[in-house]
Amino acid sequence: MNLAQRYHDIILAIGDGTGASDSLLHVHAGMAVLLLARLITGKSLATPIPFLIVCVAELFNEIMDRLSFGSWRVMDTSLDVLNTLFWPFVLMIGLRIRRLRDHRSEPPRAPDRAEDMPA
Numbered sequence: 261m262n263l264a265q266r267y268h269d270i271i272l273a274i275g276d277g278t279g280a281s282d283s284l285l286h287v288h289a290g291m292a293v294l295l296l297a298r299l300i301t302g303k304s305l306a307t308p309i310p311f312l313i314v315c316v317a318e319l320f321n322e323i324m325d326r327l328s329f330g331s332w333r334v335m336d337t338s339l340d341v342l343n344t345l346f347w348p349f350v351l352m353i354g355l356r357i358r359r360l361r362d363h364r365s366e367p368p369r370a371p372d373r374a375e376d377m378p379a
Contacts, residue, residue: 264327271321286343293317294348306355311348318344 275285297313298305305311321344322337 262327264324267324268328283339283343286340287347289321290314290318290344290346290348294351304355305351306359308352311345311352314345314348 271285275282278285280288293314294305294310297303297310301309301313303309318341322340325337325340326332
């Protein structure tokens with residue numbers, strides 16, 4: 261059995277074991293990978309790095325599906341990508357907007373060091 265088929269069998273076992281639909285599993289996988297990427301990289305969810313890691317993980321998943329099935333299944337692949345990336349993308353954009361809004365509302369800070377003070 262090749263790697264792609266073993267990967268596909270594991271994914272099917274997860275779906276069968278949880279009873280969750282493929283779409284729901286993609287939503288949960290996207291969020292789980294996002295949080296793991298945040299923990300491993302130490303980067304804020306407002307930065308693109310954790311989201312890009314989710315994109316790479318989803319690309320890997322779809323390539324493995326392609327190798328397992330022998331052809332692209334465009335409708336299935338499109339829905340998988342949408343379900344996996346939607347909430348991580350919304351979260352990243354929302355946190356970026358909040359960061360910008362909070363940054364604009366902060367009053368100017370006083371210099372921390374004597375050499376930063378104007379002469």
